[in-house]
Amino acid sequence: MSTPVILLLSGPNLNLLGARQPEIYGSATLEDHVARARTAASDHGYDLEHVQSNTEAVLVEAIHSARGRCAAIVINAAAFTHYAWALNDALAAFDGPVVELHLSNPMAREGWRHTSVVTPVATGVIAGFGGDGYELAVDAAVRLLSR
Numbered sequence: 416m417s418t419p420v421i422l423l424l425s426g427p428n429l430n431l432l433g434a435r436q437p438e439i440y441g442s443a444t445l446e447d448h449v450a451r452a453r454t455a456a457s458d459h460g461y462d463l464e465h466v467q468s469n470t471e472a473v474l475v476e477a478i479h480s481a482r483g484r485c486a487a488i489v490i491n492a493a494a495f496t497h498y499a500w501a502l503n504d505a506l507a508a509f510d511g512p513v514v515e516l517h518l519s520n521p522m523a524r525e526g527w528r529h530t531s532v533v534t535p536v537a538t539g540v541i542a543g544f545g546g547d548g549y550e551l552a553v554d555a556a557v558r559l560l561s562r
Contacts, residue, residue: 418462419486421556423452423549424474425467426493432518440518440545448549452489455553461486463553471499478505487556489549491516496531506536512559516552517542 425445428435433444449465456463464485466477474495481488488509495502496517506513515533520543534540538559541552 420462422481422485422488423465424490426495427469443546452549455550459557475505487512489514489552503532512538514552515540
């Protein structure tokens with residue numbers, strides 16, 4: 416029997432974490448966050464796959480390929496959160512838990528960040544906990560899967 420998989424998706428500009436607006440997003444790199452998520456998944460008996468893209472279509476394809484293969488999805492859609500309806504549609508077709516993740520708290524920031532097209536199809540949202548959010552999101556996904 417193979418190890419169940421949690422898919423972690425990272426949207427545009429997250430590849431610049433550590434250098435981009437550290438006063439908001441912190442000094443940790445995306446690789447640092449993925450490592451924390453991978454350790455949390457492993458601690459629960461799951462594998463973690465990660466896909467980062469600055470292109471919406473790549474993330475949609477990753478969601479499609481997760482159908483029937485991955486147990487859960489954790490997604491930090493970054494700027495795509497606010498307008499990428501194709502992500503909404505793809506996530507709606509996924510039959511496992513979806514945890515929306517944000518390093519910062521979008522509701523405490525600019526007004527345009529207050530709308531998420533991911534939230535309506537997400538099982539839950541982890542926001543504002545910085546890098547700890549990656550572990551919290553994986554833990555939440557595992558708890559949802561155990562129900």
